[in-house]
Amino acid sequence: MIEIKNINKSFDGKQVLFNIDGNFKPGQTNLIIGASGTGKSVLLKTIVGLIEPDEGSVIFDGRNFTQGDRQLRTEIRQEIGMLFQGGALFDSKNVEENVRFPLDMLSNMPEDEKLDRVNFCLQRVGLENVNLKMPSEISGGMKKRVGIARAIVNNSKYLFCDEPNSGLDPQTAILIDHLIREITYEYNITTIVVTHDMNSVIEIGDHILFVFKGQNLWEGTKNDILDADVKELKDFIYANRLMLALKEKG
Amino acid sequence: MRSIGKYFMFLRLLFVNRESIRTYIRLIFDESIKIGVNSVFIVVIISVFIGAVTAIQTAYNLVSPLIKEYIIGTIVRDMTIIELAPTITAIVFAGKVGSNIAGELGTMRITEQVDALEVMGVNSASYLVLPKIIASIITYPMLVTLAGFLSIWGGYVAGTLTGVVTPEDYIYGIRIDFIEFNIVMALIKAVVFAFLVSSISSFQGYYTRGGALEVGIASTTAVTNSCIAILLADYLLAQLLV
């Protein structure tokens, strides 16, 4: 379980996050949603420690990450897997080396075991026979899959995804969403997904946190989001004609 | 001024929380090939021509019959060892390797590859930059040595082919009054320049913000700042060491 408490963050005097609280349980897909520029990525980067909050703390299963010493932080980071918006594959390494990288850096597994683990993870995300391809030779959807494989290869306890389906066609987007959810359930991972895609919300929103201009305005599940009574959230959901039509149909 | 302070903080960052030595050895090897071996071609061309031009220009400017022709060899030798081999090659090195390093790190930064390393608990600065600096410090003095030999050879070829100096005179010229310390000085310069180019370029690349445009700017700035630093250091070393 990840708890965030009273997170505040400003850049050059401009406050981006205001007193954000939240709890994210394992074995469910936790979503952070909101419009562009409201601070979702900043929040996610603060949770994984790429950005230091001005105030507040992030707690991973009772361990205070924000106030922790370097050793504790490194220890927690080694349990984190992250899928970046563009995949962030290392472009000088091929697919296999990319997925193997966390094992090379963080474990002392023997080589053949590493290879088995890498192939297992690649298979798990539906990729076969691409081990030797370079990142520049594979499609955007495949990059995301490789990114997911790399994020889970070290048996991560926490999985973070920043807009996992941006730039993908709707069908591939849903496949990726489902993949993230399946992996979360299967390995009981604490997963946090940042998205502004209503499709993802309806498909995989087990627990949803709505952020508006740096504030946490609503929390709930996909079952009650359509009936939420927060104006900003309604504006966000029904910006889309399709959603409006769905709502009118009941 | 602020960025100079940030630069020194960056250098310190390279040494905290490093990875295992084994990891670095492999990386240093890879980088040495990328940085050193891939620069050989340009260094060869430039140094041969510079030696040739120096020989011919010197001959052209020697109008007094009182000065012996062997002096052409001596001048080519001294110019080469003291300035041309370490300094001019460093400018070329900055243009090739510096822009390459800044471009690579800048791209890794804006495509979040640096963040990916950090999230895994890897000290990205140290992991990415230290091998480049060490590889530069290892390979650049070799390049300077190569440049020195080739430049003197270039002077020999150009001088004898055009007939401004006989082979015997040239050889005599490059052997007379040889000061061994000049070699030491050239190698000290080489190490300092290699460190400056690789660390300044890494610094520029590592802190790139924005997109492809900014990566281009980081590359250019890396080359410019490296060149300024090289010339400044050249001046300071000349003051300190002579």
Ligand SMILES: Nc1ncnc2c1ncn2[C@@H]1O[C@H](COP(=O)(O)OP(=O)(O)OP(=O)(O)O)[C@@H](O)[C@H]1O
């Ligand atoms: N490193 C930074 N320095 C200064 N300002 C920043 C920085 N990172 C983000 N911001 C600002 O914080 C605000 C929130 O940005 P953020 O990237 O979190 O938006 P987002 O909700 O992820 O949007 P999107 O859906 O478009 O990705 C923006 O106004 C942005 O300009």
Ligand SMILES: [Mg+2]
């Ligand atoms: Mg974002």
